[in-house]
Amino acid sequence: MPMTRPPSTAAKVDRRRALVQAAFDQIAQRGLEGLRLRAVAVAAGLDHSSLHHYFPTKEDLIASVVEYTTAQLWPTLRSGRSPADRIRRHLRLMAHTMRERPELFVVLCELNLRAARDPAIRAIIDRGDQDWRAFITAQLSDGAWHRAYDAAAGAELIIASIKGATFNPDTAATALRQLERLLTDQE
Amino acid sequence: MPMTRPPSTAAKVDRRRALVQAAFDQIAQRGLEGLRLRAVAVAAGLDHSSLHHYFPTKEDLIASVVEYTTAQLWPTLRSGRSPADRIRRHLRLMAHTMRERPELFVVLCELNLRAARDPAIRAIIDRGDQDWRAFITAQLSDGAWHRAYDAAAGAELIIASIKGATFNPDTAATALRQLERLLTDQE
Amino acid sequence: MPMTRPPSTAAKVDRRRALVQAAFDQIAQRGLEGLRLRAVAVAAGLDHSSLHHYFPTKEDLIASVVEYTTAQLWPTLRSGRSPADRIRRHLRLMAHTMRERPELFVVLCELNLRAARDPAIRAIIDRGDQDWRAFITAQLSDGAWHRAYDAAAGAELIIASIKGATFNPDTAATALRQLERLLTDQE
Amino acid sequence: MPMTRPPSTAAKVDRRRALVQAAFDQIAQRGLEGLRLRAVAVAAGLDHSSLHHYFPTKEDLIASVVEYTTAQLWPTLRSGRSPADRIRRHLRLMAHTMRERPELFVVLCELNLRAARDPAIRAIIDRGDQDWRAFITAQLSDGAWHRAYDAAAGAELIIASIKGATFNPDTAATALRQLERLLTDQE
DNA sequence: CATGAATGAGATTTCATTCAT
DNA sequence: TATGAATGAAATCTCATTCAT
Numbered sequence: 001m002p003m004t005r006p007p008s009t010a011a012k013v014d015r016r017r018a019l020v021q022a023a024f025d026q027i028a029q030r031g032l033e034g035l036r037l038r039a040v041a042v043a044a045g046l047d048h049s050s051l052h053h054y055f056p057t058k059e060d061l062i063a064s065v066v067e068y069t070t071a072q073l074w075p076t077l078r079s080g081r082s083p084a085d086r087i088r089r090h091l092r093l094m095a096h097t098m099r100e101r102p103e104l105f106v107v108l109c110e111l112n113l114r115a116a117r118d119p120a121i122r123a124i125i126d127r128g129d130q131d132w133r134a135f136i137t138a139q140l141s142d143g144a145w146h147r148a149y150d151a152a153a154g155a156e157l158i159i160a161s162i163k164g165a166t167f168n169p170d171t172a173a174t175a176l177r178q179l180e181r182l183l184t185d186q187e
Numbered sequence: 188m189p190m191t192r193p194p195s196t197a198a199k200v201d202r203r204r205a206l207v208q209a210a211f212d213q214i215a216q217r218g219l220e221g222l223r224l225r226a227v228a229v230a231a232g233l234d235h236s237s238l239h240h241y242f243p244t245k246e247d248l249i250a251s252v253v254e255y256t257t258a259q260l261w262p263t264l265r266s267g268r269s270p271a272d273r274i275r276r277h278l279r280l281m282a283h284t285m286r287e288r289p290e291l292f293v294v295l296c297e298l299n300l301r302a303a304r305d306p307a308i309r310a311i312i313d314r315g316d317q318d319w320r321a322f323i324t325a326q327l328s329d330g331a332w333h334r335a336y337d338a339a340a341g342a343e344l345i346i347a348s349i350k351g352a353t354f355n356p357d358t359a360a361t362a363l364r365q366l367e368r369l370l371t372d373q374e
Numbered sequence: 375m376p377m378t379r380p381p382s383t384a385a386k387v388d389r390r391r392a393l394v395q396a397a398f399d400q401i402a403q404r405g406l407e408g409l410r411l412r413a414v415a416v417a418a419g420l421d422h423s424s425l426h427h428y429f430p431t432k433e434d435l436i437a438s439v440v441e442y443t444t445a446q447l448w449p450t451l452r453s454g455r456s457p458a459d460r461i462r463r464h465l466r467l468m469a470h471t472m473r474e475r476p477e478l479f480v481v482l483c484e485l486n487l488r489a490a491r492d493p494a495i496r497a498i499i500d501r502g503d504q505d506w507r508a509f510i511t512a513q514l515s516d517g518a519w520h521r522a523y524d525a526a527a528g529a530e531l532i533i534a535s536i537k538g539a540t541f542n543p544d545t546a547a548t549a550l551r552q553l554e555r556l557l558t559d560q561e
Numbered sequence: 562m563p564m565t566r567p568p569s570t571a572a573k574v575d576r577r578r579a580l581v582q583a584a585f586d587q588i589a590q591r592g593l594e595g596l597r598l599r600a601v602a603v604a605a606g607l608d609h610s611s612l613h614h615y616f617p618t619k620e621d622l623i624a625s626v627v628e629y630t631t632a633q634l635w636p637t638l639r640s641g642r643s644p645a646d647r648i649r650r651h652l653r654l655m656a657h658t659m660r661e662r663p664e665l666f667v668v669l670c671e672l673n674l675r676a677a678r679d680p681a682i683r684a685i686i687d688r689g690d691q692d693w694r695a696f697i698t699a700q701l702s703d704g705a706w707h708r709a710y711d712a713a714a715g716a717e718l719i720i721a722s723i724k725g726a727t728f729n730p731d732t733a734a735t736a737l738r739q740l741e742r743l744l745t746d747q748e
Numbered sequence: 749c750a751t752g753a754a755t756g757a758g759a760t761t762t763c764a765t766t767c768a769t
Numbered sequence: 770t771a772t773g774a775a776t777g778a779a780a781t782c783t784c785a786t787t788c789a790t
Contacts, residue, residue, distance in 0.1 A: 050776070157362040160351035160359070239785090422773090607755090
């Protein structure tokens, strides 16, 4: 029983989006390992064969999920009046997001892990990480950080803490709050 | 006529160990997702069916790998003369191990991720984490840490940093060194 | 807003021709087994769905390829002043064509093979074979051949030799030249 | 309902043979294009998954079919008292086999055709062809053939005729008989 | 105990074809 | 008329697991 939907350009974009979203959800629930194209297609409301119309291969779909996921995160940057304020806001926003949208970090974690073996994913993630790193380093260099310290090293610590906090969602906010305190007490 | 070697208890233990080690190696190389029982059996030098003799199900084998992996890490604790020294040593030892035996952390990462969906693995890992957490908290409470801070929160930060540092092996040492500096400068 | 060109009859015929030619090329390169309608359509410069407008089903397209292919071959007959000369020319022309346009024979071979299982194709090919057989038999009966021999049998031999020579393009000319010598030495 | 059969070594060989035979039959009936592993497995009386136990990939199975098929043919050589007699017997045996076991030639034809695009098959077939060519050339050089002619060229003609005769099973015997007459009349 | 043959469930991918627009 | 989205059927291959031997 063929369901006919308006195949306008907008619809095509919607379909792609729906598929990516569905794939994201699946990864969040069952992990990259448990990602099944059939399930994704069903969740997006179309035949598993049609999925290949939009994403010829599974890797293509995953790549889109990587882009989608990282894109969700970076808009959280950039707000705040001073460098120190921006770092503070960033840490809190991350902790907040971990509570509100834990899937985001779960999926990111999955992707980070696979990136270790998949250059294609590695590339996309690295791109995002570069921006992230640059942002934090800039704030630290710009006064959010005791001059005696190395801004780059500080950025690595912040990034590591955030990534690692993901593994224990319950205590993530606590850990990041402690980091914030440690950093601001240096000023 | 197949030669049946007398399966002494020692030999049996050796076989199990070999299988777990082989599984660990496979996970390190190909990820949990790429873990194939046949490959494990071959690497351990026996038939894939014999593997089921020692580990009836795949999950059983993985559980043993979890135990093996965590067990590799905790002996690294406990050395050092003062609490602050023990924390310092711990951080450096972790950074050192990340360089020397990165597989340990790769595998741990894989297992941590799966733990999110697998209660059995979750339990084993949590057990290890408890000890870890307890050790760090103890040192922090015991003077390794500025009194104004919360030892438990500090422990969470340290754990998160270490776990997260795994994702970027290149900058792991830098990040942890920075954390160490931040902590010790509080004294 | 898609530009709809007036599909004049001439253009329509051209489109069909282009499709058949493209299909022929595909078969030559990838075999009947590797014939993909989408690839054909792309090669002919139109949409895969438009192809179905000209050839409702894959079989229809193939049938047209059969006709096209056989049609390419028979014009090579008929020249020469005497029966013996015509046979000689025919053999040489065939050998020559095998070198110059090997695809023709490759495709013919593919079609011959499928003809064994597909009556529709069988019919078209047989029609061509009949003319071919008749032509050769006529020449042989007409003096190109030692009277003691059976013209029909000779025709079968010639046809078999030519078809079989296709399989080894390198030695095709050699084989056919030998046949020619054998035949003419009988005169 | 698991069917348990004696998994002796002999049985294993039998199973492989059965699978190759079944594959051969399938190719004879439906062509290489129509070869379906499931159908082969069913015809051989086992699960389609078990087939992969014996032949990891489809190509492996096909390779075995190529060997099996060519092996069926060459034993037909070598009998006869004189070179001329051996050639005569060879041609008649071929014609006879074409009538009695036409599948042999159908399959060979399919394989020859695919050999044009598949080097692996090409290699196996070429090996057989070399022996065949050598045998015929030897007989021709050895007196089965008028000295004025080139033995190698004669061999090519014979091979081409036999291969080509396959396409028209009805007239194959006629064509080959005519070739025989042509050759022997040269003596 | 150890082995290898066997299975069944399932995953990705391909492709001819159809249906609205 | 031409397009591209959608479908369903099917095909190859993988893998954990089980069962005789």
